[in-house]
Amino acid sequence: MEQDQPEEPAQEQVAEQMRMNDEQIDRVSRWIEEKVTETCPMCSAEQWQFRPQMMVLPFVDPKTGEGLRASYGVVPLECGECGFLAQFSALAIGLAD
Numbered sequence: 001m002e003q004d005q006p007e008e009p010a011q012e013q014v015a016e017q018m019r020m021n022d023e024q025i026d027r028v029s030r031w032i033e034e035k036v037t038e039t040c041p042m043c044s045a046e047q048w049q050f051r052p053q054m055m056v057l058p059f060v061d062p063k064t065g066e067g068l069r070a071s072y073g074v075v076p077l078e079c080g081e082c083g084f085l086a087q088f089s090a091l092a093i094g095l096a097d
Ligand SMILES: [Zn+2]
Pocket: 040, 041, 042, 043, 044, 045, 079, 080, 081, 082, 083, 084
């Protein structure tokens, strides 16, 4: 069966398009060095790494539990050993206002 819609871009292509610029990467690196002093809470490894993309958490209506009203920017930090993800506010890091 033929598809009329163009294919979704590959994940790597999207990741590259959404890549932080060098200044933002420097800012996140410095922030992590200063603030992240603990090992992974799941496996105790000390292998934190971040990908140079921001992600978003959706706001949901607290009365109905429905509806994406806006989003909240976060920078995920991943444990290189077990994959546990910690999220830090892009606002706190100074990437968003
Ligand atoms: Zn871990």
